[in-house]
Amino acid sequence: MTINNALKAYLLLIPGLLPIVAFMSLVVGMAVSQSIGFFNFAGDDHFSLLFWQQMLTQDQFWRVFFYSARIAVVSAVLSVMLAYPVALWLRRPFPGSDLISAMIKAPILVHGLVAAFLFVNFISFQGFLNVALVHLGLIARPIRMQNDPYGIGVVVLQVWKNMPFAFLIIVGSVRAIGDDILDAARDLGAGRLARLRRVILPLTLRSLQASLILIFIGTAGDYSFQAVAGPININSMSQFMLRIQMDNAAHGWNEAAVVAVMLMVLSLFGSLAVAGLMQFAVRRAGR
């Protein structure tokens, strides 16, 4: 590519890239600025690390942080773990495969909040699941499953909602592996497991990482699932951010900005860590 062509390529990228970079910088800049005392809606603007100190020394903040991180990791890993074998199974078309594929993608069409309410109804004290379990004689009386303290309900909802996205990303890369490549591996003596470890997993690593990153970021910043089906005794980062902004009239925005920045930090480093671990695991499996 000549310099002129490279320049033209970059110029053509500007209309797309510029708004993205501008809006991202604006949001990140605002959040960081507010967290250190600027854009202060309730007092003077001046540099201060007080809000950071107040947040980072709170046990509650760290419980919220690690809770959100845990939900994000578990949801992302489970979504990918469920989507991957299905994508492998549907790699080659067979009668009915299109229907199965469409059914897997169906949750994309249902809004998350609707799904959360339906789920809560389903598992509520007098919901379908409890009634069914009692009728089947598996339990003597209804058990409390709604808003469980471990966030299992949130994970179930996150996996239900995000698995189709993971499937969409992974199935493309799985289908891109030519039959000849797999036949060649087989011909050279690779059994089912060896083909998976040494050929399929490495060739689909990028899609696995992309799925993990996207799901991790989405799940870490979740508000609606947590608000409807999450534990009562602990908030997600988004919930916590909103709560402290509303509870603290004086410095609510500044403290919420600290939580927002930490959420971005969690999203960035958490997703990178998950993706890195996946790469490590795949490479190790391929040895």
Place this chain on the structure above:
Amino acid sequence: MALMANALAVERASLRYGKFQALKDVTFSASQGQLITLLGPSGCGKTTLLKAIAGFMPLDSGRIDIFGRDMQGVPPEKRDTAMCFQSYALFPHLSVADNIGFGLRQRRLSAAEIATRVSSVAEQVGLSLQLQKLPGQLSGGQQQRVALARAMAVRPGVMLFDEPLSNLDAKLRDHVRMEIRALQREHGFTAVYVTHDQSEALAMSDLVIVMRAGVIEQMGRPEEIYRHPVNRFVADFIGTANIMPVRILSRDQARGEYHVTCPLGQAVIRSATPPVGDHLYACWRPEDTVVATDSGNDNRFTFKVSARTFLGSLCDLSVSPTEDASVCYRIQTHGSTPVSEGQTVDVVIPPDTIRFLDEAIA
């Protein structure tokens, strides 16, 4: 009962895709160190047969033995075969060295043994300097060699080539073709080579199998296939052939001489094998003809030249008998022969170069 202990034996192999008969009663065998070519037009079943030997496609009926062992139910990974794919099928995420060593790792060889064998095979195919590169960084010819090296590294009993040169340019194709033949002779492995390029088949093979519609039409040494095609399909598919219907007028079987009538007029055919029936097809090759320089030859015919193509050392002429312009034949003369389009030319077709085909006219 096991078939004869050939390196490879295929007996009455049949396979269908739905209603399409891909292979029908295919039978042949290859001894150790032989290079067999499966030759035929697209869709004739040659790749299907190769994949059946490799184990990717189970036969509907018949059997395949490799070194005397029935391959029924044996998966590809357990067969003593290695395949060079038309698309090369290199692992894009692995370096050249890892690609070549892939099969060796599956066989659980030690790291030292793998390294030794990879470097030895890479040297043989001229890839020593490319070992750390990824396949995407190599040219088509180099990728083809990696595929060859990868298959060779596992030292298979039977090597299977699925049109491995089809993606290469003409010059490189000739070069790699010679390399494959040299390596095959050096290592003595048995090879089954699929191609639709008849010149490739003639140049490389110990045995050529010509296939059409899932059936073997003829099997034999390259010279035999070329010189004695059994039917119009083989005669036409292998090289260029002028095929004409003939009716036998008289036979002198003691001398192997037959007087026939054909679209050219009356001709003499000399054949060691007596023809079956009196009304059949015969063929002659363009290069067997001689432009007559004096009078009195047998099989001397006058043609009108309708097209002339200069090919360097040769000149390819499209000609028709002067009495019947609707019939067209091809003859080849020396490149310097002074013949031009529209001119008439006297041509001799030596009697022993015309072959009867085993294909009677109903």
